[in-house]
Amino acid sequence: MKQLHLAPIARIAGTVELPGSKSISNRTLLLAALAHGSTRVCGLLDADDISHMLGALGLLGVKIERQGESRDFLVQGAGGEFPVKNAELFLGNAGTAFRPLTAALALMNGHYQLSGVARMHERPIGDLVDALKVAGADIRYQGTKGYPPLAIAPGHIDTHVVIPVKGNVSSQFLTALLMALPLTGSTVTVEVIGELISKPYIEITLKLMARFGVVVERKGWQRFTIAGGQSYLSPGEIHVEGDASSASYFLAAGLLGGGPVRVSGVGRNSIQGDVKFAEALSQMGAKISMGDNWIEAAAQGPLQAIDLDVNHIPDAAMTLAVAALAAEGTTTLRNIESWRVKETDRLSAMATELRKLGATVEEGQDFIRITPAEKLTANAQIDTYDDHRMAMCFSLVSLIGTPVTINDPDCVAKTFPGYFDALASLTEAD
Numbered sequence: 001m002k003q004l005h006l007a008p009i010a011r012i013a014g015t016v017e018l019p020g021s022k023s024i025s026n027r028t029l030l031l032a033a034l035a036h037g038s039t040r041v042c043g044l045l046d047a048d049d050i051s052h053m054l055g056a057l058g059l060l061g062v063k064i065e066r067q068g069e070s071r072d073f074l075v076q077g078a079g080g081e082f083p084v085k086n087a088e089l090f091l092g093n094a095g096t097a098f099r100p101l102t103a104a105l106a107l108m109n110g111h112y113q114l115s116g117v118a119r120m121h122e123r124p125i126g127d128l129v130d131a132l133k134v135a136g137a138d139i140r141y142q143g144t145k146g147y148p149p150l151a152i153a154p155g156h157i158d159t160h161v162v163i164p165v166k167g168n169v170s171s172q173f174l175t176a177l178l179m180a181l182p183l184t185g186s187t188v189t190v191e192v193i194g195e196l197i198s199k200p201y202i203e204i205t206l207k208l209m210a211r212f213g214v215v216v217e218r219k220g221w222q223r224f225t226i227a228g229g230q231s232y233l234s235p236g237e238i239h240v241e242g243d244a245s246s247a248s249y250f251l252a253a254g255l256l257g258g259g260p261v262r263v264s265g266v267g268r269n270s271i272q273g274d275v276k277f278a279e280a281l282s283q284m285g286a287k288i289s290m291g292d293n294w295i296e297a298a299a300q301g302p303l304q305a306i307d308l309d310v311n312h313i314p315d316a317a318m319t320l321a322v323a324a325l326a327a328e329g330t331t332t333l334r335n336i337e338s339w340r341v342k343e344t345d346r347l348s349a350m351a352t353e354l355r356k357l358g359a360t361v362e363e364g365q366d367f368i369r370i371t372p373a374e375k376l377t378a379n380a381q382i383d384t385y386d387d388h389r390m391a392m393c394f395s396l397v398s399l400i401g402t403p404v405t406i407n408d409p410d411c412v413a414k415t416f417p418g419y420f421d422a423l424a425s426l427t428e429a430d
């Protein structure tokens with residue numbers, strides 16, 4: 001197994017150009033592929049999750065051309081229907097590819113098989129499949145009921161019923177339905193059953209759908225109606241913002257390592273909910289400044305422990321758990337049961353690895369409570385569970401003046417293959 005040994009970093013400062021947002025990249029690719037007309041997608045993220053979406057769309061007959069060596073891609077919209085009606089798609093562990101493609105393909109009148117890595121086959125999809133079945137889709141489980149892999153066949157789509165979808169396991173199920181249902185051309189209503197989690201991701205979905213000309217009316221977070229007769233039209237060009245979840249590691253680095261550290265590519269004008277991470281970091285004591293397209297973080301005195309509901313920033317919240325190691329007192333992060341069904345069981349993984357650093361950790365069903373040790377344990381070997389965010393979060397231990405080893409660091413490729421180089425460039429900048 002590859003290991004990365006990180007020496008203590010005394011001080012860190014500088015600027016990082018963020019790679020493109022994963023959530024925006026994969027949504028934009030799918031919407032552009034389904035649209036009428038061609039779309040130039042600028043600044044697409046270069047990472048495994050996006051390669052899976054690009055590969056799948058290619059197999060479905062969508063023409064996508066990379067513009068030279070740039071991260072700009074020209075997508076020839078297929079006008080609502082993929083040309084290929086029979087395909088086997090492997091989607092790795094990319095939730096933002098698997099869930100939306102399941103919904104779009106269920107309405108496509110073809111035969112499709114969708115699979116992923118072993119962990120993807122442990123991540124639930126039953127709530128989405130149930131919702132699509134109410135709309136008349138034909139989807140079968142190829143392994144365990146409620147989980148991928150899936151086989152999709154032509155269904156008998158009927159949009160006259162209100163489509164119920166559970167909202168408490170993943171918001172990606174609602175995102176998938178909303179993006180796919182305009183393909184029916186009919187008026188259709190989706191009703192969320194129970195509390196919807198990760199709400200800001202639905203805002204990203206609605207804003208990008210609007211860029212492609214489809215308007216969704218909504219009553220709070222409960223009822224979403226797409227009026228009939230709408231179809232996706234290319235806006236011509238879309239610029240992908242920098243990734244706000246990836247920004248969290250550098251902003252936390254600015255707090256832990258003195259700073260200032262500036263991330264460029266997201267700011268006040270961002271459509272990503274994870275920019276709210278900056279508010280949580282400021283509660284921990286960071287000095288935050290923000291422009292339209294940048295955020296900066298620096299230390300200004302001792303770090304404070306926080307007690308916060310972080311349901312609105314589930315990905316960036318992991319970064320807070322590691323920053324808590326440098327705070328005075330006990331930090332509690334609440335309302336994060338969804339951590340259990342992501343790249344790994346993140347509540348369990350986070351608790352296990354934080355304990356290796358000497359912290360006292362309470363792992364609840366939907367919360368984590370962290371009390372750091374007086375002095376962190378040096379040279380801990382951190383397991384990453386094939387979870388990019390575990391690797392990126394725990395690299396921050398080096399900024400708390402403690403040497404640390406990250407096992408299997410290449411798992412960052414899921415969303416940020418250049419992460420460790422970007423971190424090193426900041427270290428050298430000072």
Ligand SMILES: O=C(O)C1=C[C@@H](OP(=O)(O)O)[C@@H](O)[C@H](O)C1
Pocket residue numbers: 022023024095096169170171172175197198201314315338
């Ligand atoms: O829609 C999206 O782009 C995402 C939604 C969130 O998932 P859940 O809705 O499952 O919390 C988030 O964790 C994931 O990384 C990306």
Ligand SMILES: C=C(OP(=O)(O)O)C(=O)O
Pocket residue numbers: 093094095096315342343389415
């Ligand atoms: C949960 C994540 O990924 P996915 O899009 O596969 O759900 C994540 O990136 O933290």
